[in-house]
Amino acid sequence: MSAASPTFAAAPSSPALERPLAARRPTIAAALPREQEARLRAIEEKVAAGERLGFDDGLFLMRTPALHRVGRLANHERERRHANRAYFVVNRHLNPSNYCVYDCKFCAFFRRADDPTGYRLSLDDIRRLARDEFEPDLTEVHIVGGLDPKLPYSYFVDLLRVLKEERPQIHLKAYTMIEIEWLARLSKQSIEQVVDDLLAAGLGSCPGGGVEVLSDRVHQAIFPNKLGPAQWLDTARRVQQRGVRMNATMLYGHIETDDELVSHMLQIRALQDETRGFMTFIPLAFHPDHTELSHLPGPTGLLDLRTIAVSRLLVDNVDHIKTYWIMQGLGVAQVALRYGADDVDGTVVDEKITHEAGATSPFGVTRSELVRLIREAGRDPWQRDTCCTRAELQVSP
Numbered sequence: 001m002s003a004a005s006p007t008f009a010a011a012p013s014s015p016a017l018e019r020p021l022a023a024r025r026p027t028i029a030a031a032l033p034r035e036q037e038a039r040l041r042a043i044e045e046k047v048a049a050g051e052r053l054g055f056d057d058g059l060f061l062m063r064t065p066a067l068h069r070v071g072r073l074a075n076h077e078r079e080r081r082h083a084n085r086a087y088f089v090v091n092r093h094l095n096p097s098n099y100c101v102y103d104c105k106f107c108a109f110f111r112r113a114d115d116p117t118g119y120r121l122s123l124d125d126i127r128r129l130a131r132d133e134f135e136p137d138l139t140e141v142h143i144v145g146g147l148d149p150k151l152p153y154s155y156f157v158d159l160l161r162v163l164k165e166e167r168p169q170i171h172l173k174a175y176t177m178i179e180i181e182w183l184a185r186l187s188k189q190s191i192e193q194v195v196d197d198l199l200a201a202g203l204g205s206c207p208g209g210g211v212e213v214l215s216d217r218v219h220q221a222i223f224p225n226k227l228g229p230a231q232w233l234d235t236a237r238r239v240q241q242r243g244v245r246m247n248a249t250m251l252y253g254h255i256e257t258d259d260e261l262v263s264h265m266l267q268i269r270a271l272q273d274e275t276r277g278f279m280t281f282i283p284l285a286f287h288p289d290h291t292e293l294s295h296l297p298g299p300t301g302l303l304d305l306r307t308i309a310v311s312r313l314l315v316d317n318v319d320h321i322k323t324y325w326i327m328q329g330l331g332v333a334q335v336a337l338r339y340g341a342d343d344v345d346g347t348v349v350d351e352k353i354t355h356e357a358g359a360t361s362p363f364g365v366t367r368s369e370l371v372r373l374i375r376e377a378g379r380d381p382w383q384r385d386t387c388c389t390r391a392e393l394q395v396s397p
């Protein structure tokens, strides 16, 4: 089912698609000049006193050479909230179609309408998949796909219904704000009506993808046709007010600046103050292969760890920080559990979006492998349900 990756012409020359000079990353150092040392101490004291960090604090943490101190601070905060637990879920991904009307420059997964390498699963395909291929201990299906103009509104609703008919116990984490807004336009209904239809069909919660970076500049440069920051926030607010919980992601390691990442985290934090509907915050590491941004190097392991740590410290009102091992790699994910992350997503199975863009991580791991990796990192593996309302220690793999 997985289609061959498309190739793109030579890297675009537009300055908007380059990394800005302001995005240069610091080198790592243990000792700091006196003024910076005082600044970091002040932040450490704020965290110890339970005081909220601000924009300037976040920017300092994104730039200080003392990365490992930032990690230690985030780890302290993570252990205060979750002790030695590392949560995971037994899940799999389902991408119903890769045809998409949008053409985001960071995406290698989508296909244009006339591309023979595209695919579209029928509802019968999905029923067969659920019947024959879903693992017996699966608790969550993560559903996200392209905005395929050939699929009617009823398909998106019936897809949930079919899965619930086959496997009623499984939680359906389905459709990003991009899809929800598309479905509202497609059906000429309000966001609220769409959410009600999806809930009636079996929607459990929404995944956090599609937000990318909440910055008008980045929006214009790399995903101008898709929802921008204001519309994404408005849609998320309305979906949460309808009673649906969701995650929030942040795509980093492309053309964004540190200011834009910090601003993104604070915008999610501000919405969470209002709605309390976000379950998990998930930094997503950009993979450049076969995208229109393939001239960019993508993030390093150090940026992965820094982004996790700063997320833990800034997004103080979202309970969980997830290291998405598919994108960050299993090795970084293990270290991230000591840099602020308390969740390692899941078994995943059949991941396509990142692998189309050159990911070298496995397509999924078994539950016992995930348990082993968590234990090796010195954490206690706690299997959870999607909304983390139930979690239990895994005594044996």
Ligand code: V47
Pocket: 106, 107, 108, 144, 176, 206, 207, 208, 209, 210, 211, 212, 247, 248, 249, 251, 282, 284, 285, 286, 287, 288, 291, 324, 327, 345, 353, 354, 357
């Ligand atoms: O929306 C697309 C991103 C997202 C690339 O909610 C890319 O629990 C890196 O949102 N390199 C899909 N990232 C994945 C996602 C997700 C993953 C795990 C858990 C949850 C959750 C959500 O991946 C897309 C987009 O933001 N993406 N292309 C790329 N080349």
